[in-house]
Amino acid sequence: MDQAFKSVKKLVEDFRANERNYLSPTYQESHVRQDFIDKFFTALGWDVTHERQKNPHEYEVRIENRVNGGGTQQRADYAFFLGPNFRDPKFFVEAKKPARQLENADFYYQTMRYGWNGNTPIAILTDFEELHVIDCRLKPSIKDALGRRIKSFRYTDYADEEKFKWIYYLFSHECESLDRQIDQAVYELYGLTEEEIKVVE
Template sequence: MAQENFTHAFERIGELVAIFQKNASFYLSPAYNEVDARKDFIDKFWMALGWDVNHETQTDPYKQEVKVERGVAVSELRKRADYAFLAPNFRDVRFFVEAKKPHVGLDNPLYYFQTIRYGWNSHVPISVLTDFEEFRVLDCRHKPDIKTSPGHAVLKFHYTDYTDLEKFRNIYYLFSRDAVLAGSIESFAQGLPKISKKRVAARGVAKDEHQSIDEAFLKELDEYREELARAFKRKNPELDGEALTEVTQRTLDRLVFMRFLEDKLIETEPLIEDLNRKGDAWENFITTSRRLDKIYNGIIFKDHPLLDKASFNIDEKTFKKISGSLSHTNSPYDFNAIPIHILGSMFFQAPQPFL
């Protein structure tokens, strides 16, 4: 049966290769978009590997091994992974696939950064970046960095490789449904170069030797808190420890909640990136806070007697740096993947007061 599945997949994908090759000039042109590439080739590629991409069999929305993101109109860096493969428990992602249109090619650091961020935040060791013409397997164990992300491709294939029996065998026995259920992702991850002495047993994922992703995120926020507090104190020397702690924490709470709203796609337009896009970043921050206060309950965006006053002095350079670091363009974190209790610990635990 296993050999039959392999043979069927090899033949079916070979048919897709023939179609692509015959009309390559069109499929590689700007006129051919990502939506059509997914429908015509990428969906069918994964279906040939045994995955129920279109949920023809797995009709229960709570028991589907492939989650497909379609038609979400958000910016490139804010979109979710095009495919998440969750076999066998319908909950834990085994790997992600990010799709692009063939015309643009895959050699864009942004695409690598985006794909690795999906995997890293979900503790997934590898993920796939593909436009059907090309197929890249990326090591997602590294903290995403747009400067170094292109160096984390561990396997590369061209669509003509899909008809090479041995090269296709590498793809099939790593990503087919049968292979994944048999532990192929874990086995492959074990063979990747070690980046830490300490390894996590679950799904073969290597984390930082001393910190989980969640701990790293909270540590980074503490660093922002200290830097922001120093800047506020320089510009507003009359602030006592209690007031300084409060305005610093409220500012970070707002920035983090903005990212939460963005990554959960509750707000479909970018918030933090727009703060720094034009004009005064702090002024944009206050204006956005006023708008969000009219929409969301709670105290985070409520008018603050110090923070929201025109008399409150700001180090624009420091605020721009910190808010920029939390934007989608620069931040390695996916707030859609960070557990809600971690965000809660930030919002509801009292920070260490500044003296």
């Protein structure tokens, strides 16, 4: 985790040094993906740019990944897979440009639909300035979309080792207990007690 934390702290420093420019409406989603989001998940151990794997059928990170649902095809900005199962994604990431306000019901609903239709329990909505972890276990509804947030971070939180650990142990490539970590995060969202968790399990 140490190297990942060091790499992400450098991204935080870069963003802070030019924050005003990155928050400008002219700084587009494609720019923040290339400058920060791709590098963020690369730091977490994911082969975002396919340096390790050249076979497109075994990419662990797929860009503009098709997600079928509701009779339509949607395209998630990122879908993350762990081999040898390259059919079922572990989670999705939806990106926005930093000038947009992430706490937006439409953005949440869009992100939730990726997770729901792709059968992933959670998904991420991020513009790098912020990162929101969203519960996708229930059928998406725009009416309660904003209430489905599990946790959110500002980019300065990534440089806090304890807060970064939460992200790392849930979303890094090395995490071997992703499903269990997701369960725990959702239990925290709904404030379940240990006794209630035992009943659920």
